[in-house]
Amino acid sequence: MSKTIIISNRLPLQLQIDNKTIKATPSVGGLATGMKSVHRDSNGIWIGWTGLTEEEIPADLRDEVVEATIQEQCVPVSLTEEDIDGFYYGFSNRTIWPLFHYFMEYTEFEKESWQSYVTVNQKYAEVVLDNIEEGDTVWVHDYQLMLLPALIKKERPDVQIGFFLHIPFPSYEVFRTLPWREEILKGLLGSDLIGFHTYDYQRHFLSSVSRILRNEVSFNEITLKDRIVTVNSYPMGIDYNKFSEAAAKHDAAKNQSELQRRLDLHIDSTPDAKMILSIDRLDYSKGIANRIRAYEYFLEKYPEFKEKVRLVMLAVPSRSNVPQYQLLKKEVDELVGRINGKFASVSWTPIWYFYRSMPFENLIDLYTTCEVALLTPIRDGMNLVAKEYVATRTDKKGVLILSEMAGAAQEMSEALIINPNNFEEIADALKQAIEMPEAEQIKRNKFLQKRLKRYNVEKWANDFMTSLRDTAHKADIVKAIRMRADQEDEMFETYKKADKRILFLDYDGTLRGFVNNPEDASPDDDLIELVRTIHNQDNTEVVIISGRDRHTLGTWWQDVPITLIAEHGVWKRPVGGEWAVTENLKNDWMDTVRPILEQFVDRTAGTFIEEKNYSLAWHYRNADPDLGEKRASELSNVLKELSANNELGVLDGNKVLEIKDSTIHKGKAVTKHIFGKDYSFKFAIGDDWTDEYMFQDLPDDAFTIKVGLQKTAAKYYVDDTDRVRDLLKKFAAS
Ligand SMILES: O=P(O)(O)OC[C@H]1O[C@H](O[C@H]2O[C@H](CO)[C@@H](O)[C@H](O)[C@H]2O)[C@H](O)[C@@H](O)[C@@H]1O
Numbered sequence: 001m002s003k004t005i006i007i008s009n010r011l012p013l014q015l016q017i018d019n020k021t022i023k024a025t026p027s028v029g030g031l032a033t034g035m036k037s038v039h040r041d042s043n044g045i046w047i048g049w050t051g052l053t054e055e056e057i058p059a060d061l062r063d064e065v066v067e068a069t070i071q072e073q074c075v076p077v078s079l080t081e082e083d084i085d086g087f088y089y090g091f092s093n094r095t096i097w098p099l100f101h102y103f104m105e106y107t108e109f110e111k112e113s114w115q116s117y118v119t120v121n122q123k124y125a126e127v128v129l130d131n132i133e134e135g136d137t138v139w140v141h142d143y144q145l146m147l148l149p150a151l152i153k154k155e156r157p158d159v160q161i162g163f164f165l166h167i168p169f170p171s172y173e174v175f176r177t178l179p180w181r182e183e184i185l186k187g188l189l190g191s192d193l194i195g196f197h198t199y200d201y202q203r204h205f206l207s208s209v210s211r212i213l214r215n216e217v218s219f220n221e222i223t224l225k226d227r228i229v230t231v232n233s234y235p236m237g238i239d240y241n242k243f244s245e246a247a248a249k250h251d252a253a254k255n256q257s258e259l260q261r262r263l264d265l266h267i268d269s270t271p272d273a274k275m276i277l278s279i280d281r282l283d284y285s286k287g288i289a290n291r292i293r294a295y296e297y298f299l300e301k302y303p304e305f306k307e308k309v310r311l312v313m314l315a316v317p318s319r320s321n322v323p324q325y326q327l328l329k330k331e332v333d334e335l336v337g338r339i340n341g342k343f344a345s346v347s348w349t350p351i352w353y354f355y356r357s358m359p360f361e362n363l364i365d366l367y368t369t370c371e372v373a374l375l376t377p378i379r380d381g382m383n384l385v386a387k388e389y390v391a392t393r394t395d396k397k398g399v400l401i402l403s404e405m406a407g408a409a410q411e412m413s414e415a416l417i418i419n420p421n422n423f424e425e426i427a428d429a430l431k432q433a434i435e436m437p438e439a440e441q442i443k444r445n446k447f448l449q450k451r452l453k454r455y456n457v458e459k460w461a462n463d464f465m466t467s468l469r470d471t472a473h474k475a476d477i478v479k480a481i482r483m484r485a486d487q488e489d490e491m492f493e494t495y496k497k498a499d500k501r502i503l504f505l506d507y508d509g510t511l512r513g514f515v516n517n518p519e520d521a522s523p524d525d526d527l528i529e530l531v532r533t534i535h536n537q538d539n540t541e542v543v544i545i546s547g548r549d550r551h552t553l554g555t556w557w558q559d560v561p562i563t564l565i566a567e568h569g570v571w572k573r574p575v576g577g578e579w580a581v582t583e584n585l586k587n588d589w590m591d592t593v594r595p596i597l598e599q600f601v602d603r604t605a606g607t608f609i610e611e612k613n614y615s616l617a618w619h620y621r622n623a624d625p626d627l628g629e630k631r632a633s634e635l636s637n638v639l640k641e642l643s644a645n646n647e648l649g650v651l652d653g654n655k656v657l658e659i660k661d662s663t664i665h666k667g668k669a670v671t672k673h674i675f676g677k678d679y680s681f682k683f684a685i686g687d688d689w690t691d692e693y694m695f696q697d698l699p700d701d702a703f704t705i706k707v708g709l710q711k712t713a714a715k716y717y718v719d720d721t722d723r724v725r726d727l728l729k730k731f732a733a734s
């Protein structure tokens with residue numbers, strides 16, 4: 001039976017060795033807590049790190065560690081201390097984490113930690129590959145494992161791979177600073193489906209792919225040469241019932257509240273003070289220090305709330321080997337001390353601060369006892385605590401104040417949404433929260449709860465998995481039209497048997513790959529020899545049919561007496577003959593159109609005009625991709641209006657707009673060429689929109705082939721120009 005393989009840096013359980021016995025505790029953090037229910041309910045395994053390094057596990061306990069992990073449907077990845085230093089504390093948490101959360105000043109670019117990241121991703125890949133069986137689906141999680149999808153895809157192209165990023169994907173301007181940006185993007189593109197919490201993260205990712213790798217991106221699909229990668233947003237939910245049911249139980253047994261006991265013991269004798277809750281891992285992205293300062297500002301701005309409120313702050317220890325986290329710990333300790341010192345009275349402590357992690361029951365205690373939750377991350381992928389707080393408000397009372405920088409804010413507009421850098425706004429929101437009428441609290445929470453209940457973690461995982469399975473369908477369509485070995489054999493059989501054969505070959509993007517300067521794309525010696533050999537075979541005609549001008553084509557192929565068709569069919573050089581115009585064409589329109597194109601060149605850096613006898617082309621392949629597309633569509637509109645009365649057409653090519661007589665195209669050229677001649681083998685190959693005309697206009701028995709994975713009227717496609725060379729070699733050898 002096929003299964004789902006979940007992979008994340010950390011397993012949902014963390015192992016410790018205490019006095020030669022192995023203890024397992026649940027992992028803290030949104031990913032582990034959120035995916036737990038998905039794992040439990042699916043017939044799957046979870047691959048990840050146990051929290052113990054190889055050095056920490058005595059030889060006689062090794063089997064037991066594996067055993068303890070397997071018992072929980074998990075498979076351990078064995079990592080050394082050095083791995084954890086370089087991969088986890090290093091590249092993951094000193095490079096990617098700060099960079100992706102826009103903390104550029106904390107970001108380190110160290111080659112050694114990058115290398116460790118590569119090595120550890122390979123270690124994960126090995127374990128995954130050992131555990132994959134046919135038909136399995138793989139779901140990789142988070143920023144620690146961004147190279148993993150490509151490592152798996154390389155060995156197992158048959159397996160569907162999903163990737164979900166739990167943290168923000170930063171804007172291109174930030175992401176581009178990463179020295180290993182290409183490797184990271186290519187690693188991610190090993191996936192069939194890539195998911196983000198919000199549309200903004202998705203948008204930033206797509207923009208980086210199109211700018212850095214220059215892959216074709218359309219809407220939410222990235223076209224690679226042999227596959228399509230789908231990208232979408234799936235805001236992660238929580239196990240709603242687990243939290244609401246635990247809260248209901250807790251409410252029923254109110255006397256169990258630890259917080260309540262603390263009040264009863266008169267540690268603090270202002271039992272009526274409203275409790276303001278904050279819970280996070282101690283992480284600079286969570287804005288904890290700012291939150292305390294904003295709370296101080298609130299007490300100063302509205303002194304009437306002294307002794308009437310209390311900030312209950314739980315900070316869970318996290319990544320404490322990273323210097324920035326140690327500094328933050330010190331800063332928070334000092335701030336709490338200073339503010340308690342400044343405002344406390346005999347009967348009131350303004351901040352109750354806990355630096356540890358709490359078991360589930362205590363979390364529920366905090367959630368249900370506090371009237372307000374104040375969550376002010378500077379950046380946060382999602383923030384599940386916000387959702388958990390709302391889910392535990394069984395009587396629908398309580399107010400959530402949430403930073404607009406948390407992914408969760410996009411779905412929780414009924415909360416009081418604040419900018420975490422605006423103390424004025426935070427202070428006012430606190431006042432509004434404390435004074436909010438119950439009816440309004442209930443109204444807001446009603447909406448929030450309804451949404452959280454529906455979009456729970458199960459739905460999130462199901463949506464993701466359903467989309468992942470749909471990508472398998474897309475892959476099937478791709479497979480159906482890629483030329484198979486048996487179809488290729490059949491084509492060469494027909495070729496061999498045929499007594500009159502013709503091959504139409506497009507030039508750029510087909511015989512030769514694209515280069516930045518089109519003049520540099522001359523044919524190499526091998527190509528010239530191949531074409532010559534095919535041309536010299538009996539009863540065989542080779543036609544190079546291109547949009548290029550006749551001088552360039554003529555110079556490049558002057559020593560090979562094949563037929564050349566230039567400018568999409570305007571000019572033709574027959575075997576052994578001279579160039580001649582095929583049609584009676586006008587070019588007086590060019591003087592009107594040229595200045596318009598020049599204007600667009602001036603406004604769009606990297607673009608240029610190519611001038612031919614009967615056409616003008618505006619190339620934008622070196623322009624900024626977004627700007628290029630935008631200007632292309634502007635220019636196309638301008639030109640279409642202008643050309644309507646002039647029998648001019650605008651050809652939308654691969655990063656080029658070409659304006660020419662609308663009656664001229666490659667389809668007409670091939671039709672004219674084969675007219676009245678009885679070819680028993682017809683072949684056409686090309687990569688561009690302009691080649692579609694020949695695919696459409698050739699008779700049905702022609703072998704038509706598209707280079708690259710694009711929508712096409714051709715019967716088959718091949719991946720790239722290397723595969724075209726392979727085909728030419730086979731023609732030459734037939
Ligand atoms: O494993 P750690 O280094 O101890 O860190 C804990 C986890 O923190 C991050 O959580 C993120 O995922 C949450 C759920 O999607 C999201 O709500 C939150 O905003 C993120 O920060 C991290 O992404 C995980 O990989 C860590 O395990």
Ligand SMILES: O=c1ccn([C@@H]2O[C@H](COP(=O)(O)OP(=O)(O)O)[C@@H](O)[C@H]2O)c(=O)[nH]1
Pocket residue numbers: 027028029030031033034279280281316356357358359363382383384385386388
């Ligand atoms: O002592 C604690 C404090 C928090 N959490 C859980 O840790 C997760 C934190 O996830 P969030 O998305 O808010 O932030 P992250 O830590 O993943 O960045 C939540 O599910 C909390 O319930 C926990 O298990 N024990």
Ligand SMILES: [Mg+2]
Pocket residue numbers: 506507508509510686687688
């Ligand atoms: Mg081409």
